[in-house]
Amino acid sequence: MNIYVVRNREGRFFRAKGFGGSGQSWVEDLGKARFYTKIGQAKSRVTFFSREYPQYGIRMFSSLN
Secondary structure, three states: OOEEEEEOOOOOEEOOOOOOOOOOOEEOOHHHOOOEOOHHHHHHHHHHHHHHOHHHOOOEEEEEO
16 A cells, blocks of 8 residues: 655655644654545645645655555
8 A cells, every 4th residue: 555745845744734724734754744545635735736836846745655
């Protein structure tokens, strides 16, 4: 089973903020990152950031086996 995470160009991982939206969106700890079980979910998150926030560079997703 593959698990995917979204990283930015600084090497930090995307984290879902959850209810209330408190905390950082990008974390350095992989344990706090948002994990996706389907590649389409990770790709859609990357597409969203590249369209809405192009000034921050294109994100990428990584596969964990």
